[in-house]
Amino acid sequence: MVDMSSAVWRKSTLSTVNGCVEVAFVESHVAVRDSKERHGPILVFTAAEWAAFVHGVRDGQFDPT
Secondary structure (H helix, E strand, O other), X not given: OXXXXXXXXXXXXXXXXXXOEEEEEXXXXXXXXXXXXXXXXXXXXXXXXXXXXXXXXXXXXXXXX
């Protein structure tokens, strides 16, 4: 279990008033939450999982066809 009490949440400067996701780097993990639901669920990923996701985004794996 990752202790989220020290999390410093960051949101993209491109985020709109409709919300976005926020990320926090905590204890060598990456946490992700909905900026509109700050007390809602948090997804936590290992550094390797996050790196694979970022690589996939940069590689276009999630682009709509």
